[in-house]
Each structure stands twice: as structure tokens, then as C-alpha cells.
Amino acid sequence: MPSISREEVAHLARLARMDLAPDELDHLAGQLDQILGAVTQVAEVAADDIPPTSHPLPVTNVFREDQPRPSLTPQEALAGAPAAEAGKFRVPRILGEEQ
Amino acid sequence: MSEGGLIRRSAAELAASIASGELSAVEVTQAHLDRIAEVDGEPQSGVHAFLHVDAEGALAAAAEVDAKRSAGAQLGPLAGVPLALKDVITTSDMPTTAGSKILENWQPPYDATITKRLRDAGIVVLGKTNMDEFAMGSSTENSAFGPTRNPWDLSRIPGGSGGGSSAALAAYEAPLAIGTDTGGSIRQPAAVTGTVGVKPTYGGVSRYGIIACASSLDQAGPCARTVLDAALLHSVIAGHDPLDSTSIDQPVPDVVGAARRGADGDLSGLRVGVVKELGGEGYQAGVEARFNDAVAQLSKMGAEVVEVSCPHFSYGLAAYYLILPSEVSSNLARFDAMRFGLRVGDDGTHSAEEVMNLTRGTGFGAEAKRRIMLGTYALSSGYYDAYYGQAQKVRTLIARDFEAAFSQVDVLVSPTTPTTAFPIGEKVDDPLAMYKNDLCTIPSNLAGNASASFPCGLADEDGLPVGLHVMAPVLADDRLYRVGAAIEQAFAGAWGGTLLNQAPELTPTATRAKVIS
Numbered sequence A: 001m002p003s004i005s006r007e008e009v010a011h012l013a014r015l016a017r018m019d020l021a022p023d024e025l026d027h028l029a030g031q032l033d034q035i036l037g038a039v040t041q042v043a044e045v046a047a048d049d050i051p052p053t054s055h056p057l058p059v060t061n062v063f064r065e066d067q068p069r070p071s072l073t074p075q076e077a078l079a080g081a082p083a084a085e086a087g088k089f090r091v092p093r094i095l096g097e098e099q
Numbered sequence B: 001m002s003e004g005g006l007i008r009r010s011a012a013e014l015a016a017s018i019a020s021g022e023l024s025a026v027e028v029t030q031a032h033l034d035r036i037a038e039v040d041g042e043p044q045s046g047v048h049a050f051l052h053v054d055a056e057g058a059l060a061a062a063a064e065v066d067a068k069r070s071a072g073a074q075l076g077p078l079a080g081v082p083l084a085l086k087d088v089i090t091t092s093d094m095p096t097t098a099g100s101k102i103l104e105n106w107q108p109p110y111d112a113t114i115t116k117r118l119r120d121a122g123i124v125v126l127g128k129t130n131m132d133e134f135a136m137g138s139s140t141e142n143s144a145f146g147p148t149r150n151p152w153d154l155s156r157i158p159g160g161s162g163g164g165s166s167a168a169l170a171a172y173e174a175p176l177a178i179g180t181d182t183g184g185s186i187r188q189p190a191a192v193t194g195t196v197g198v199k200p201t202y203g204g205v206s207r208y209g210i211i212a213c214a215s216s217l218d219q220a221g222p223c224a225r226t227v228l229d230a231a232l233l234h235s236v237i238a239g240h241d242p243l244d245s246t247s248i249d250q251p252v253p254d255v256v257g258a259a260r261r262g263a264d265g266d267l268s269g270l271r272v273g274v275v276k277e278l279g280g281e282g283y284q285a286g287v288e289a290r291f292n293d294a295v296a297q298l299s300k301m302g303a304e305v306v307e308v309s310c311p312h313f314s315y316g317l318a319a320y321y322l323i324l325p326s327e328v329s330s331n332l333a334r335f336d337a338m339r340f341g342l343r344v345g346d347d348g349t350h351s352a353e354e355v356m357n358l359t360r361g362t363g364f365g366a367e368a369k370r371r372i373m374l375g376t377y378a379l380s381s382g383y384y385d386a387y388y389g390q391a392q393k394v395r396t397l398i399a400r401d402f403e404a405a406f407s408q409v410d411v412l413v414s415p416t417t418p419t420t421a422f423p424i425g426e427k428v429d430d431p432l433a434m435y436k437n438d439l440c441t442i443p444s445n446l447a448g449n450a451s452a453s454f455p456c457g458l459a460d461e462d463g464l465p466v467g468l469h470v471m472a473p474v475l476a477d478d479r480l481y482r483v484g485a486a487i488e489q490a491f492a493g494a495w496g497g498t499l500l501n502q503a504p505e506l507t508p509t510a511t512r513a514k515v516i517s
Helices: A006-017 A022-039 A072-076 B011-018 B025-039 B055-070 B113-120 B163-170 B189-192 B227-239 B255-262 B287-299 B311-334 B350-365 B368-381 B387-407 B431-438 B442-447 B477-495
Strands: B050-053 B082-087 B124-129 B176-181 B197-201 B220-226 B271-275 B302-310 B411-415 B450-458 B465-472
Touching: A006 A022, A006 B350, A006 B368, A022 B311, A022 B368, A022 B431, A072 B271, B011 B025, B011 B055, B011 B227, B025 B050, B025 B055, B025 B082, B025 B124, B025 B387, B050 B163, B055 B124, B113 B124, B113 B227, B124 B163, B163 B176, B163 B189, B163 B220, B163 B411, B176 B197, B176 B227, B189 B197, B189 B450, B189 B465, B197 B227, B197 B477, B220 B227, B227 B255, B227 B477, B255 B477, B271 B287, B271 B350, B287 B302, B287 B411, B287 B450, B287 B465, B287 B477, B311 B368, B311 B431, B311 B442, B387 B411, B411 B477, B450 B477, B465 B477
Parallel strands: B082 B124, B082 B176, B271 B302, B271 B411
Antiparallel strands: B050 B124, B176 B220, B197 B220, B197 B450, B411 B465, B450 B465
């Protein structure tokens, strides 16, 4: 089924928020096609009446009492930040000039 | 006792010597730090199992164990024993990188539950071990910090993603290590380095503080040189953790008891199934020969061996390479250059989104990018049902194969890997060939049941280690240890101890000794 073009790879890279160099786009287009060609065989087996599995034991939502408990201090949470200012994460501008 | 002898002793022996006062924990820790300085070296030459060694912290932790002993406190069964911790597990006193440039020098603000349990047990964490970036790979070549080398042959891979942990054991740099297994990352490295690696039942060991690869598959477990050591470590790290909502709230199987029982070599009454689909074409002759020897040995010890068919296992690899990239693309979205880790291009001219794109393009390696892209594709609208949804159904079919098999037998066996350790560089740009290393190990990740790899000899054609893969039902982790301990004692005579006794001596690396912080 799959035949992935260079343009589609570039689109996926945009969705994944990841800059890829032109040679990476070329290389990945071929490899993704090859890998997806190999994995599409999952379509051959499972019928509609098969339920999906994500955990070997039947677990449902796990809740705890809604009570405050110790967590990271603001200082600890900011310790690994690339940039912090006034007790907050400092980030590059979010809106464009024209906005 | 000479230092050479000390580092070759098992964790159980070291702990007993520390408890009796024959050795101090500081002495034991120093001997392992010396060994690391001698053989670990640099990526170009040495074993390069460690990304970070914390000599000061390790010696302080060891001194604390010695002080407790002097004060008359009862020590745990592994107190004072050094351990190598995979660098995907957070440590509040050491950097945690997951083998990625995007987390270079990142210092976590908290300890993982595993880290905390190790510390509480008096286990001495020597440092953090190398791995494929975000645990994606079967060779440790995908580390951003250079490959780890197999102590059996430094030109070959030590397995992956936990190649640092397996190599540290095989190089006698640590008697214990922790790994994580998403598709075989504990068991495949164990197989190709002649060591023991166990993937517990999914949910058996807390994932709190483990940097996520694929959340529905990831499982941490023990790595060691002997089966009893692995069992002792298993019982330290396993058990319910309220901080991980997928953690199993049931008693931990008696793995230590099973390891001791297995060592008597009597397997009468045990039913063993050889999985028909995991062998034949694509399997190295020497791997099949050693596997057949191990199966014959199981019969000799009283086990009843039959052949079992698991027809859906052949779809495991395909399902895995849809589920894993899908979950990876979602989990790795947290590396957004805003809250922690690398940030590239924040020079006032780029927007937050551009900085995100630049950082992720620069910070992730080739395999991480490949899998993020695959996952983004598989989860994109219109494809979800055909890919991720369909793959989750294959998991059900594989779990049903296991269920049917375990209604006839107590454990299943196969080789752990189709081949022995391959040369570094051989498969690095052939993803499909690389992915096939995990053919035998993946079904247990998809179904969530317990599995392990135990050494079972050397392949005739290359003299490299082969692993026996043992699979047990969900929550029957103890059966793995019974079988593993029985095999270990059966071959001990022929091997002169553990299989690692046949590994060549490592010579001190030619380059300067590793700089220890």
C-alpha cells in the first residue's frame, strides 16, 4: 500500500516539529517505504471481532484520594530549564511579528 | 584476596563477605571503580559501558553500608554490592541522558522508584550505562555518545539497547546492572554477552522515573552474571508502586526461592514447549546447535519437552514496529526545548515553534528520527485504525497463542537471538535487518508475559555466546529462574563456572584511563 514521497516525508517532519536536512528527507523516504511495506502485513490477520490489547492484566483507571501531597518545588522544576526568568520558564516568542 | 578475584565474585558472595566483615563495601566498590578505570576507556577503544561514573557518590554510599554494619544493623541481601544503572533511569545525583544529545548533561530533579529501591537496599550505584538513544536499537550504536563494545570481542556489538549494562557485567566492571526491555533490550544484550537478563511481567517493576520509550511495552528488569544474583536484584526492584498506574498490585513471585530450587538440577514434572516458529531459516547454525543442546539438557534433568506452535508470532515484528514508533512519537513530543534539555536557535530571531523544530532536528539521532516519523505516519488521521488499531489486535492474537501454549506447558523456549554478536557497523543503516534481532523476544513484550535469557554455550563457528530464551506466563516470573538456575548448574562443570569464564582477558585500554568525576 504505502509509497511515500519526499513531499509526504517533509509534511510528516512538519507534523513532528522536526527540521530535517534535504539528504535526510531523501534517505527517510526510501526507508519509511521499505519499513511500512514490511509492517502492513498486520492487516492480513486480525478480524473485526478481535479486541485490542494494551496490558496483560485487566487493569482499569487507577485513582488516588484527591489530597495534596509533596511535589517538586518551583526551583527544582526550573533547575533543568534551558532558560528561566522570575520563577517561570522563559520561552522564545510564540506569536509572529504581524500578529 | 587479589582484586582480580574480587571482581569475579557473584553479588551474593560479595554481599555475604560484606555482611560477615571479610570485606568492606568500600573495598568492593573501589575494586570495581579500579576495574572501570582500567578497561572502560573511550568509545574508540575501550568497552565504553559507562556514560558517567560517580566514584565519590559510590564510595560514600558504600561507606554508609559499612557504618550501618559496624553499628550492628541488619543488612539486606545485596547491601554494599555495586551496580551499573542504565542511563534511562532518573537519578537525582547523576546526569540522565537516555543516550541522547537532547538530554546531554540533564540532571533530573528526582529519583526513579527503581533508584530509590536500590539505594534503600544499600546497593551502590557506580554510574550510568550507555544505551541506544531512548532505548531504540539492538546494538548500542545509536547512542549519541559513541558505541559500547562487546568484552568478548571489542569489534562487535554488546547488544542493545542495554549494551552498556550487559558489557559492564561481562567486563567485570559491576556484578549487577539494571536494564529496560521494550522489545528485547535486556534479553538480547544478555544473550550476546553471555550474561543473564530478565524481563519481568509487564507492570512487575515500576516505570516511575524511567524515560518512556513505548509505554505499553517498556519493562525494567535485573541483569547479572548468575541466576541467583538476578533473582536477588529482581526482588529488590519489583513490587507495586502507587506512582505508576500500570504497576501490578499483587505479590512479587518468589524468584529467589525458585532460583535456589532450580539449582538442585531436578526439573521433573516441568513441561517445556519448544516454539516451532522461532527457529529454522535465518538462524545461525551455532545458535541452533547450542539451543538444541540446552533443550536436550532440560530433558535430561527430567523436563518433558514437546513442540508447540504459536502461529501469530510471525506477525509480532510487524505489530511491534507499528506500536513502538506510534508510542515513541507521542512520548518524545515532550522534548520541545521549552522546559528541559537542549535548546537550539534561541537567539531572538526564531519563534518558539522554529526553536522546537531546530532543537529536535539537531538533538535526535537517525534512529529516533526514523521512528518518530514512522509513528507520526501511523497515527496520522485516516491511518490509525489500519496501523495502530490493527497492531493492538495482533497483540491479542499473540496473547492468545501464549495462553493456548501455556495450557499445555509450563514454559516456552527458543533461542534468544537468531545470531551471535555481529560486527559494529554491519547493520547500522539497514533498519529491517537490525529489527530482526528481536524476532524471538518481541512476542513477550506484546503479550506482557515474563521472559528471560540465560547463557547456553558458545557457537562453534565464531566462539561467541548464545542465549536460551525462556518464556513464562504472566506473573509466573519464578518459573524463569527455576529453569535458568537448572541450566546454569548443569553446564557449570563443562564451563568451569559461568560461561563468562571462557571470555578472553581484557587488557587495559591503550588510551588514557577514563576520567572519573
